[in-house]
Amino acid sequence: MSTSISMRRVYVWQLPVRLYHWINALCILVLAATGYLIGNPFALQNSAEAYLGYWFGTVRFIHFAFAFLFFFNFVYRIYFGFVGNRFAKWGNFIPHKKEQFAEMLQVLKIDILQTAQAPLKAIGHNSLAGVTYFITFLIFLFQSITGFGMYAAMSNSWFPSLFAWIVPLMGGDAYVRVWHHLMMWFFIIFAMIHVYLVFYHDYVEGRGTISSMGGGWKFIEKERLEKDVTH
Amino acid sequence: MSEHLPTMWEEIRARGYSRRDFLKFCAWTAAFLGLESSGIGQIVHAMETKTRLPVIWLHGQECTCCSESFIRTSHPIVGDIILDHISLDYTETLQAASGFQAEKCLHDTMTKYKGKYILCFEGSIPTGNDGVYCCIAGKTMESILEETAADAKAIIAWGNCATYGCIQAAKPNPTEAKPVQKLISGKPIINVPGCPPIAEVMAGTILYMLTFDRIPALDGQGRPKTFYSRRVHDTCYRRPNYDAGLFVETFDDENAKKGYCLYKVGCRGPVTYNSCAIMKWNNGVSYPIQSGHGCLGCSELNFWDNGPFYQHLASFPGFGIESTADDIGIAIGVATATGIAAHAVSTNIRKRKLVKKEVDVSRIKNIEKEGGNQDA
Numbered sequence: 001m002s003t004s005i006s007m008r009r010v011y012v013w014q015l016p017v018r019l020y021h022w023i024n025a026l027c028i029l030v031l032a033a034t035g036y037l038i039g040n041p042f043a044l045q046n047s048a049e050a051y052l053g054y055w056f057g058t059v060r061f062i063h064f065a066f067a068f069l070f071f072f073n074f075v076y077r078i079y080f081g082f083v084g085n086r087f088a089k090w091g092n093f094i095p096h097k098k099e100q101f102a103e104m105l106q107v108l109k110i111d112i113l114q115t116a117q118a119p120l121k122a123i124g125h126n127s128l129a130g131v132t133y134f135i136t137f138l139i140f141l142f143q144s145i146t147g148f149g150m151y152a153a154m155s156n157s158w159f160p161s162l163f164a165w166i167v168p169l170m171g172g173d174a175y176v177r178v179w180h181h182l183m184m185w186f187f188i189i190f191a192m193i194h195v196y197l198v199f200y201h202d203y204v205e206g207r208g209t210i211s212s213m214g215g216g217w218k219f220i221e222k223e224r225l226e227k228d229v230t231h
Numbered sequence: 232m233s234e235h236l237p238t239m240w241e242e243i244r245a246r247g248y249s250r251r252d253f254l255k256f257c258a259w260t261a262a263f264l265g266l267e268s269s270g271i272g273q274i275v276h277a278m279e280t281k282t283r284l285p286v287i288w289l290h291g292q293e294c295t296c297c298s299e300s301f302i303r304t305s306h307p308i309v310g311d312i313i314l315d316h317i318s319l320d321y322t323e324t325l326q327a328a329s330g331f332q333a334e335k336c337l338h339d340t341m342t343k344y345k346g347k348y349i350l351c352f353e354g355s356i357p358t359g360n361d362g363v364y365c366c367i368a369g370k371t372m373e374s375i376l377e378e379t380a381a382d383a384k385a386i387i388a389w390g391n392c393a394t395y396g397c398i399q400a401a402k403p404n405p406t407e408a409k410p411v412q413k414l415i416s417g418k419p420i421i422n423v424p425g426c427p428p429i430a431e432v433m434a435g436t437i438l439y440m441l442t443f444d445r446i447p448a449l450d451g452q453g454r455p456k457t458f459y460s461r462r463v464h465d466t467c468y469r470r471p472n473y474d475a476g477l478f479v480e481t482f483d484d485e486n487a488k489k490g491y492c493l494y495k496v497g498c499r500g501p502v503t504y505n506s507c508a509i510m511k512w513n514n515g516v517s518y519p520i521q522s523g524h525g526c527l528g529c530s531e532l533n534f535w536d537n538g539p540f541y542q543h544l545a546s547f548p549g550f551g552i553e554s555t556a557d558d559i560g561i562a563i564g565v566a567t568a569t570g571i572a573a574h575a576v577s578t579n580i581r582k583r584k585l586v587k588k589e590v591d592v593s594r595i596k597n598i599e600k601e602g603g604n605q606d607a
């Protein structure tokens with residue numbers, strides 16, 4: 001294989017997917033930062049009177065505002081998983097074909113064991129990434145349910161009260177809070193690994209993984225596209 | 232039966248209370264129940280026309296703090312009328328009768344008012360070792376509860392014990408203590424949690440049932456909505472400090488003296504549903520937060536196990552006593568970062584050839600002309 005590698009560009013991530021991705025990233029960043037502050041507010045030793053400040057209230061307000069954005073952005077992505085292109089479809093996230101499981105094994109070999117392997121077939125998400133994202137979707141859901149469940153107690157609006165059932169189910173607000181707080185770490189650790197792996201794949205495969213979430217294009221080996229147009 | 236049962240108003244009058252006292256009492260009750268002003272008239276009417284419902288008050292595994300709280304309600308009529316009569320029907324700690332006589336009282340009440348009496352239950356019920364940990368007259372508490380609950384009109388579960396099991400049910404729960412709602416089904420159960428519940432909450436709940444002869448509006452966990460629909464935090468007078476981010480850091484700091492919010496020293500107000508901040512305790516004198524101590528969350532499930540009390544979040548179940556979610560998160564985060572660093576190094580060793588080859592190739596040959604794309 002010392003001949004040339006010719007790449008073709010493929011439009012993988014449609015605009016709604018890209019928008020979703022970056023809104024989501026922003027929301028998670030803001031929610032994790034404000035959430036962390038809610039759990040661990042600064043120690044201020046000052047002689048202020050309460051009426052002079054509202055910073056903690058503002059932090060919470062930002063958390064709640066971004067929580068709504070996060071949730072509806074997520075709902076939109078669920079919808080787009082039905083109407084988007086083949087890379088955006090739900091089938092990518094829920095493994096249901098033999099090849100998908102085989103590919104998961106292959107990815108593990110390439111990424112973790114780093115044994116020499118044929119390059120990955122996948123153009124969009126590889127199957128392992130797909131399942132991982134599916135798990136994150138479940139965590140998004142969990143975080144939204146627990147978040148709005150807690151929020152129901154401080155709101156008169158009908159929307160958060162749709163989630164109030166989670167509180168007795170988990171044994172009271174204290175439990176909901178601890179789990180909601182713990183899950184923040186899932187987001188942080190996920191983000192660390194996610195960003196690293198994007199850089200890793202970009203570096204090792206040279207397919208433009210990093211920029212694909214910007215412009216939507218990936219660069220795929222020409223032979224690969226000719227051999228396998230269905231994947 | 233021809234026996235004339237006096238109405239509640241008649242009983243109150245017989246005790247020497249004036250009409251004025253009686254009306255004040257009705258207004259007091261209506262206020263605590265959160266009724267609109269027309270509710271006062273309804274209470275007056277109910278008291279004038281209805282006979283008092285019979286009450287059986289049982290004590291399981293408990294410390295009697297619920298009863299202690301109840302006898303301190305701020306209105307004397309509650310104690311004089313309700314308690315005196317309860318003690319006539321049956322209650323272990325206050326009744327004059329003892330031994331066989333007491334048992335007879337219980338059975339008389341149960342047969343005479345079959346399906347009409349209210350069963351108040353204070354304490355939890357041990358179920359381990361066939362229930363030997365709490366027996367009265369040779370019967371286990373569980374069987375006594377089942378027997379009395381069978382013909383009760385409704386059950387009031389007093390306190391955290393009867394609602395959630397409280398300290399007896401805290402880990403490791405040696406007596407396998409259970410609350411009423413885990414053992415009885417098919418009867419209306421009104422949960423009045425708290426350790427103890429506020430006197431006025433207890434009085435309000437029972438007076439509502441006695442006067443209106445119906446169950447107060449309950450939330451999803453069977454608690455009277457009037458008293459348990461708001462968090463302590465939502466009505467706390469230190470709340471402006473919370474919103475302004477002014478927190479007590481330690482109990483002996485300057486901020487504590489200034490009365491800042493107790494959130495960071497473990498206040499459970501944000502996760503606790505109760506009326507302490509509104510009704511307060513001991514005739515409205517104070518409540519824990521007002522005296523400088525955070526809320527312990529005594530009206531919530533498993534509050535004893537959600538410690539340490541002086542830390543914002545409970546320690547995480549299954550990990551060390553003081554490990555918070557953050558400690559666990561940081562540990563996993565550090566492990567992840569280490570893993571990533573190791574992986575990056577090994578990538579450059581093991582995939583070096585592959586990457587180098589591709590770099591070389593791309594240097595020599597230009598990438599072929601772009602193809603079309605498939606989806607656009």
Ligand code: HEM
Binds near residue numbers: 031064187
């Ligand atoms: C990426 C997603 C999210 C992360 C990482 C996150 C993180 C956190 C953290 C760490 C806390 C502090 C818990 C504590 O120690 O007391 C918190 C509190 C909270 N979060 Fe989130 N959260 C997220 C999404 C949401 C969503 C979608 C909602 C929905 C409304 C929400 C609502 C809340 C509420 C109500 C609180 C309690 C605030 C208070 O009592 O002042 N969160 N969040």
Ligand code: SF4
Binds near residue numbers: 465471493520
């Ligand atoms: S003292 Fe407790 S209940 Fe009061 S505002 Fe602070 S956290 Fe909330």
